[in-house]
Amino acid sequence: MELLFSQILNGLVIGQVYALIALGFTLVFGVANIINFAQGALFMLGAFLAFSGIAWFGLPLVPAALISVVLVAALGAVLERVVLRPLSGASAITPLLSTLAISMILDQAAEMIWTPEPQSFPSPLAESRIFIGDAFVTGTDAAIFGFGLLTAIGLMILLSRTWLGRALRATSEDRDAAAQMGIRTDSMRQYSFALAGALGALSGIFVALYFQSVFPQMGLPFALKGFAAALLGGLTSIPGAVVGGVVLGVAETLASGYLGDNYRDVVAFALLLLLLMFRPQGLLGDHRLEALGGASAAAGAAPSTSLLASAGGAAVRQRVIALPAWGFIVLGAALAPLPFLSSGGYLLQAVSYGLIFALLSASVSLVSGSIGILSIGHSAFFGIGAYAVAILARFYAWPAEASLIAAIVITSFVAMLAALPLLRLSGHTVALGTLAIGQIGYLVFLNWDTMTRGPLGIPNVPAPVLVLFDNIRLVRLPQKYWLVLALVSLGLFLAERFVGSEIGRVWRAIREDRLAAHTAGVPVRRYILTAFAVSGALAGLAGGLLAYLQTVVSPESFTVELSIVTVIMAVLGGLGNMTGAAVAGFALTILPELLRGFSDWRLIVYGLILLVVLRLRPQGLLGAR
Amino acid sequence: MAIVTAAMAAVVFAAPASVSAADPIRIGLFAPLTGSVAAYGVRFREAIELKVGQVNAAGGVEGRPIEIITEDDRNQPEDDATIAQKLVGTPGLVLAIGGFSTTASMAAAPIFAEAKIPQISPSVTHPDFTKQSPYQFRQNNQETSLAQTNAEIILDKLKAKTVVIPYSQDDRGQFSSAGTAALIEKAGGKVLLREPVAPNSKDFRPLVSKIKSLKPDAVFLDLYAQEAAILIQQLHQAGLNIPAGGPTPLTSPQFIELAGKDAEGVVLHTIFFPGDPSNKEFVQAYAAKYGRQPDQWAALAYDSADVGIEAIRRVVKFGKPLTGEAVRDELDNGPPYKGVTGITKYDRGSVEKKPTIIIIHNGGYSVL
Numbered sequence: 001m002e003l004l005f006s007q008i009l010n011g012l013v014i015g016q017v018y019a020l021i022a023l024g025f026t027l028v029f030g031v032a033n034i035i036n037f038a039q040g041a042l043f044m045l046g047a048f049l050a051f052s053g054i055a056w057f058g059l060p061l062v063p064a065a066l067i068s069v070v071l072v073a074a075l076g077a078v079l080e081r082v083v084l085r086p087l088s089g090a091s092a093i094t095p096l097l098s099t100l101a102i103s104m105i106l107d108q109a110a111e112m113i114w115t116p117e118p119q120s121f122p123s124p125l126a127e128s129r130i131f132i133g134d135a136f137v138t139g140t141d142a143a144i145f146g147f148g149l150l151t152a153i154g155l156m157i158l159l160s161r162t163w164l165g166r167a168l169r170a171t172s173e174d175r176d177a178a179a180q181m182g183i184r185t186d187s188m189r190q191y192s193f194a195l196a197g198a199l200g201a202l203s204g205i206f207v208a209l210y211f212q213s214v215f216p217q218m219g220l221p222f223a224l225k226g227f228a229a230a231l232l233g234g235l236t237s238i239p240g241a242v243v244g245g246v247v248l249g250v251a252e253t254l255a256s257g258y259l260g261d262n263y264r265d266v267v268a269f270a271l272l273l274l275l276l277m278f279r280p281q282g283l284l285g286d287h288r289l290e291a292l293g294g295a296s297a298a299a300g301a302a303p304s305t306s307l308l309a310s311a312g313g314a315a316v317r318q319r320v321i322a323l324p325a326w327g328f329i330v331l332g333a334a335l336a337p338l339p340f341l342s343s344g345g346y347l348l349q350a351v352s353y354g355l356i357f358a359l360l361s362a363s364v365s366l367v368s369g370s371i372g373i374l375s376i377g378h379s380a381f382f383g384i385g386a387y388a389v390a391i392l393a394r395f396y397a398w399p400a401e402a403s404l405i406a407a408i409v410i411t412s413f414v415a416m417l418a419a420l421p422l423l424r425l426s427g428h429t430v431a432l433g434t435l436a437i438g439q440i441g442y443l444v445f446l447n448w449d450t451m452t453r454g455p456l457g458i459p460n461v462p463a464p465v466l467v468l469f470d471n472i473r474l475v476r477l478p479q480k481y482w483l484v485l486a487l488v489s490l491g492l493f494l495a496e497r498f499v500g501s502e503i504g505r506v507w508r509a510i511r512e513d514r515l516a517a518h519t520a521g522v523p524v525r526r527y528i529l530t531a532f533a534v535s536g537a538l539a540g541l542a543g544g545l546l547a548y549l550q551t552v553v554s555p556e557s558f559t560v561e562l563s564i565v566t567v568i569m570a571v572l573g574g575l576g577n578m579t580g581a582a583v584a585g586f587a588l589t590i591l592p593e594l595l596r597g598f599s600d601w602r603l604i605v606y607g608l609i610l611l612v613v614l615r616l617r618p619q620g621l622l623g624a625r
Numbered sequence: 626m627a628i629v630t631a632a633m634a635a636v637v638f639a640a641p642a643s644v645s646a647a648d649p650i651r652i653g654l655f656a657p658l659t660g661s662v663a664a665y666g667v668r669f670r671e672a673i674e675l676k677v678g679q680v681n682a683a684g685g686v687e688g689r690p691i692e693i694i695t696e697d698d699r700n701q702p703e704d705d706a707t708i709a710q711k712l713v714g715t716p717g718l719v720l721a722i723g724g725f726s727t728t729a730s731m732a733a734a735p736i737f738a739e740a741k742i743p744q745i746s747p748s749v750t751h752p753d754f755t756k757q758s759p760y761q762f763r764q765n766n767q768e769t770s771l772a773q774t775n776a777e778i779i780l781d782k783l784k785a786k787t788v789v790i791p792y793s794q795d796d797r798g799q800f801s802s803a804g805t806a807a808l809i810e811k812a813g814g815k816v817l818l819r820e821p822v823a824p825n826s827k828d829f830r831p832l833v834s835k836i837k838s839l840k841p842d843a844v845f846l847d848l849y850a851q852e853a854a855i856l857i858q859q860l861h862q863a864g865l866n867i868p869a870g871g872p873t874p875l876t877s878p879q880f881i882e883l884a885g886k887d888a889e890g891v892v893l894h895t896i897f898f899p900g901d902p903s904n905k906e907f908v909q910a911y912a913a914k915y916g917r918q919p920d921q922w923a924a925l926a927y928d929s930a931d932v933g934i935e936a937i938r939r940v941v942k943f944g945k946p947l948t949g950e951a952v953r954d955e956l957d958n959g960p961p962y963k964g965v966t967g968i969t970k971y972d973r974g975s976v977e978k979k980p981t982i983i984i985i986h987n988g989g990y991s992v993l
Contacts, residue, residue: 003834003838006834007831007834010831116660118851136863210828211855212883213851213854215851253828253831256832257831261822262794343714344710344711346710349707353703455795456796459732477710550702550703551735552728557701557702
């Protein structure tokens with residue numbers, strides 16, 4: 001009983017931190033209708049600027065924290081003005097990717113400025129503590145809890161009692177109507193980013209105090225929890241964000257306390273998916289929004305659910321460049337002589353990876369573009385394919401044909417299952433749902449020791465044996481390259497056939513307006529499940545090929561970072577455009593290799609290239625279909 | 626487009642041909658230089674650059690300078706396979722140092738084996754690594770022997786009958802904690818809790834409450850520096866001041882920096898003790914160049930480079946053609962080599978070095 005009490009206390013404290021991150025996220029989402037992936041980077045910067053204030057300039061904690069909050073708020077406003085506002089006419093998805101690129105740049109810059117290593121951040125409050133039986137509360141906890149609550153209340157007063165708050169809410173309800181009433185909606189967006197930056201910095205400093213250390217990689221894990229908390233609470237509700245954070249904090253602490261620390265995140269994200277299944281609007285979300293196309297329309301967009309529609313509701317179009325389906329076979333044949341042109345294995349290895357990612361990117365583009373369910377969880381499907389092949393080939397000595405088909409079938413089935421909780425979601429909400437699926441996938445790979453060997457991974461995956469071709473063993477790299485090339489070309493051919501068929505047409509109808517498609521008699525759910533089945537099959541094939549090429553399969557290959565990279569590929573190529581997805585997937589896999597010469601600057605250059613491309617071609621390089 | 630990119634890539638990826646005797650001898654280094662475990666990879670790079678700088682300043686290997694080709698693998702296996710291909714295709718490259726984690730090193734291993742280039746991992750402790758092929762070598766002790774020292778610390782130094790072992794959920798932590806726990810149980814001790822700590826998990830309060838309710842004699846922090854620092858601080862905050870021990874990764878000075886006075890009294894073991902007089906030269910040179918004390922990772926990388934360069938030197942001196950295969954044979958059959966982490970004498974790619982048990986005292990280490 002006493003243990004339960006102290007665990008709940010522990011959960012309340014960490015939950016308050018999640019709530020603060022979720023608040024910043026909710027604000028931006030409500031006002032600007034953008035999932036701000038840079039929130040995690042702002043959170044990290046807040047902690048590091050305060051750290052520098054203390055360590056470099058000898059400031060006391062409070063002034064250092066205040067300066068940091070002001071600086072990060074200003075940075076938030078600047079980012080909105082410089083990077084996001086020019087994209088306001090583009091489709092809703094483009095700004096999201098820009099925030100991803102920004103966080104990539106900021107995270108890497110932080111590693112260069114402050115070194116990648118964790119550094120000490122002493123908390124003056126850590127010494128003072130009160131014991132209640134075996135449970136205890138430290139001064140840091142009390143400060144987090146007190147300030148967290150004060151911030152949430154202050155924010156609510158700001159939003160409900162001041163002119164600024166009213167204008168922010170009006171913008172959030174209906175941007176165009178607010179603009180007609182004379183509200184400067186652009187400034188409101190900027191304010192929301194500044195406020196979000198301030199909240200992010202504040203929560204970053206709290207986390208630094210709580211752990212008594214800062215580290216450049218702290219942004220992403222906490223941002224993920226912040227998203228989960230916001231989604232639990234209902235995305236656009238301020239009290240919802242607080243409730244969501246606390247519920248998440250307590251739930252995962254209990255999971256950690258009674259099941260084991262490795263179950264903490266599994267429980268957190270499973271809870272989120274369960275809730276989304278039964279209460280898609282979140283704990284305190286508003287159900288009325290659903291009629292307008294889900295929470296994604298909260299910003300007052302026209303009732304289209306399309307990711308390709310701009311904030312004003314109009315679909316933005318540009319010329320589409322796409323290969324016919326047979327073009328992929330021709331292209332595959334054209335690339336076949338490559339092993340005769342190059343002597344070393346480096347080029348072949350890099351191109352093989354490029355091909356696998358081209359297929360994976362097409363798989364992501366198929367659900368994200370054609371059906372309009374932005375998937376940030378494909379790493380899970382990719383991983384299932386890889387593990388299926390690794391396990392069947394190594395422990396059961398299955399030939400390549402059988403193990404690859406098994407990988408395709410299993411992944412396709414799991415993808416359909418994973419789509420079930422997503423059916424009632426739309427717009428940006430569904431993207432966060434897929435994020436949870438990706439995380440659960442990674443955690444299953446990591447924790448299911450008896451099947452996946454957990455963190456040890458599965459090394460020594462044997463070379464593929466083709467039973468239909470006289471049991472030939474593809475040991476050498478050129479042979480593996482040809483296998484990859486043949487199957488990737490075939491996979492892309494089939495993907496393009498699907499997208500170009502009647503089924504693809506119905507998918508796009510559902511993407512453009514789910515309600516209208518439903519009214520027209522289209523069995524929407526069945527078509528969404530079909531899309532996931534096809535996409536899962538492609539991802540499973542890509543994963544299976546990875547297992548053969550790499551010979552080691554381990555959980556760290558299937559993290560959320562991979563999902564983020566693949567969704568960038570799909571969007572950059574042009575959503576729903578298989579040719580674009582394949583080209584972008586290939587190019588973005590090769591690009592970091594070409595950028596190796598930049599060494600530390602590599603990821604920053606990569607992020608900048610992304611930003612420029614998004615600015616110039618917001619519909620993707622080859623155009624969205 | 627794809628063809629154009631591929632053609633472009635072909636130009637960039639193509640390696641220059643022809644080698645002559647005056648050309649530098651190349652050594653590849655691949656390790657995480659960015660991302661969450663970058664701190665370890667950066668130690669590798671620093672130590673190896675120090676060693677190679679010293680060798681080149683002293684005239685290189687029989688007049689030929691050594692050149693290091695450094696690649697960042699972000700600890701991602703897919704990067705490792707590609708980097709390994711790049712390294713084996715580099716002319717004049719006869720040795721590769723690297724792979725921080727087991728999975729990263731294993732992803733590269735088959736490629737080095739096929740190309741007959743020896744690979745020395747400074748850090749990998751998993752027994753399977755050196756079983757990959759005769760071309761895999763390690764500098765660190767195997768996990769099985771480390772577990773014995775872990776158990777010795779818990780039973781003899783911490784004098785604990787009951788212990789809790791939180792461990793990092795990765796290849797090292799899983800193997801190490803399982804081995805240690807088995808030895809404790811065998812010796813009649815009791816492991817009350819052996820729990821994985823997920824990667825990126827930093828909030829240990831639930832674990833602390835649980836440990837407190839179990840009332841163990843001691844805790845063994847089978848974690849990396851940052852996690853261990855947070856955990857020990859939170860344990861002390863909870864009023865739980867039980868004896869604590871830790872595995873080799875905690876010998877990183879980072880642990881003391883982060884945990885501050887909470888690190889006092891923690892018992893560790895290491896195969897590199899900076900206070901050892903015979904290591905003075907290395908410690909001073911390293912501190913002069915990088916402004917910090919070397920840790921065990923730097924020391925292991927330093928020895929990896931030294932053992933490798935000595936093998937190369939013998940090949941050249943004996944007038945044999947300088948190939949990866951010849952360097953491998955020299956590594957395998959070379960005389961015992963005394964480095965900063967103890968004596969390297971390869972037995973099927975593995976080493977057995979003598980650990981020193983140390984205790985953290987007044988913000989430094991002393992031998993226990």
